[in-house]
Amino acid sequence: MHTIIKKCRSCQYEHLEPILNLGETCFGGLLSEDQDEDTMTAPLVLVFCPHCSLVQINATMPREILLLHDSAYYFPSSPAKLNYFREIAQRIIACRRLSANSLVIETAGKEGYALQSFVEKGIQTIGIVPDAAAAKTAMRRGINTLNTFFSRQLAETLRDRGKRADIFIANNLPAVPDLNDTVDGLKTILKNDGLAVVEVPYLLGMIDNNQFDMICHQRLSYFTATSLDRLFRRHGLYLNHLEQTALHGGSLRVFVEPIENVQESVRIRLDFENGRGINTMQPYAEFADNVQRVRRSLKTVLLDLKESGQRIVGYGAGARATTLLNYCGIDQAILDYIVDMNPLKQGHFMCGSHLPVYSPNKLVEDMPGYVVILALNYANEIIHQQQTYYLRGGEFIIPVPSPSIINEDEIYAILSQKRMNTGEKNRPLPLPVQSPG
Template sequence: MTTCRLCGSESLASVVDLGATPPCELFLTAEQLDLPETAYPLHLRVCTGCLLAQIPPLITPEDTFTEYAYFSSYSTSWVEHARRFVAERDLAPDAFVVEVASNDGYLLQHVVARGIRCLGIEPSANVGRAAREKGVPTLTAFLTPETGAAVRAEHGPADLVVANNVYAHIPDVVGFTEGLRALVADDGLVSVEVQHLLTLMELNQYDTIYHEHFQYYTVASAQRALAGGGLRLVDVELLPTHGGSIRLWARPYGEPGPRVDDVLAREKAAGLHELSGYADFAARVAKVRRDLLRFLVEAADAGKTVVGYGAPGKGNTLLNHCGVRPDLLAYTVDRNPYKHGRFTPGARIPILAPERIAEDRPDYVLVLPWNLRDELVEQLSYVREWGGRLVFPIPSLEVVP
């Protein structure tokens, strides 16, 4: 990659190079284990001009999202997060709500329950089908300016457009933003939730760097991206989701509120509005890798059993970067039946049903979706019954008593 996808600058500085890995959601069937896998470089850089952190667009959204392994509704805490979001919105009975990347209807199901007109725009046919089975109207499509204009022409302008955990997934960030602008009414609101680069850097959350995520936002860089597509950032909220996210509120017209200035000041104090703030991240990532490998090797040498919990995309970045294979992590489990009997990309760790943990009573359970810590500590409390312990690899290795 030689040019910034936002401002066109040809000056990009390295932040961290994670080697080469397969796409993180391409879980393997048993029949595919003897076939080659394609791995792509995973190298995060930051533009020296606009400071957008980004990776090269080596795979397309069509490669990833036409058939997708992630179903949002398998996270109870995420569904509750969506329910609260809808409950807190002052929506008129005749309002129209559109969600982009609506997945399996995890959020819009709560809009439907209120009797409010809505539409999901979801590119993955399999998860969009699950949404329609819940009674959530869903269009199978990627958002482009043309898609946005067509939806507006058919259904009218949206009073609220929601885009959760998708703004990092689109390499054409300006075109996608233009699509959001095409959907929303002139006096409507756009809500965008995306992981905050500030917490990613501060808490060593490097496993959220993977090929589906093309860019990583500060509020400053998100403000520039929104403006490039015709939207004005008017407010921001700091959220605990995904280890630390930002909810960006944008309008076609408006000025930034005081919370925007507050978060911009925090980012500036952390050094993220200049190149120096990114200088030591690679060294901190290397320490996370060494600490996890040391723990797994020592556990194996001591005859202890270690299994995983969860098979999220972020877990595959971690496993591949650390070189973890089944000799160090016997298997992992996941609540999503789609993944059962499959194997993680690259590392080829078997994925089983969650009940397997209680059957095998391992000494340690390595929690890969660390961002769901509170939810999973409660779900996995039974591990203590036989003296098992949970292990969290990020922000630093922690073995929970």
């Protein structure tokens, strides 16, 4: 069901170097209905391209399988993420002076929340959403939606119909099997004075925080500003400005245009990455060593708690949980069960570890001693949600960057936040001035 790439997804270089082998792993996030049954598996191997510096996995699952996952467990975005989308939309509207004659296109935007603020201002929008359930939700909310994948061919069709984008929003680049086709499509659909806003999890954030659980079959590419810059330039596009945000535990939001107008934010980041050695194997070899240490340490912490009579469960039944549990060998001998907010996952079993999935309500009813947070990108929201569990004596464990029990000061700092995980603490810089057409 999978193919192994022989060339870099970006530059087609043939001599890819292995970084980390996470083993034969269940396809992230797919659950089974039978406790003794596993869903499909594929190798999960991270590799490095020394030619363009792109880090990627070498197995590609069919897009139909990706859609199966999205459709089977479709669940609306969290409030924190909705606020996040609204904030960037409002900034774009103000700084780019969009009007009713403007067109904003978003690809793979799920239920269209990133476009909602544009619609409310009377701005034309098109959402390109492969997942049928999410597309229907977007259409019910008044978003003009195409239920298909974005590609160069689709971009050419839209262009020929007079639909070219003033703003193009893409947050799914890591999941794209054919990067060059997608970026070609972006170049085709964008007006000469248009702007593409692309957000990706930041590779340096992943390796600095030992977040190997972010590696999964759905996320094919892992970007730095350097690898993005090289990809876009190959297609006549220019990474002119960038920001770091808090999404996914640390992301890059890049602003890309057909006209070169590179700002200081990009030059500083490229110099920083070069100084970090991201064009060499060194930081990735260190990451692999750190991941192996985390695996040993996490297993030791959990086994010690188990041997002392404590009961432990996990929170989060997504792809990150699948990667972490499978690589670390954590199963029913260590965890009692998993809880997850998505009702479509409840009543199923984790692939590989065979752990049953229940509603988070079970935590207060059952009161296990410890909860391992497996959905780290929602850690703050989970702690807010489970205040009663904590106040009754429950404890939370964070597995990375190093396994630790969250202390009281950290808990109360999180609970005192008025807004969770939306990036407001690292206020982004202003949008770039529109390049002359």
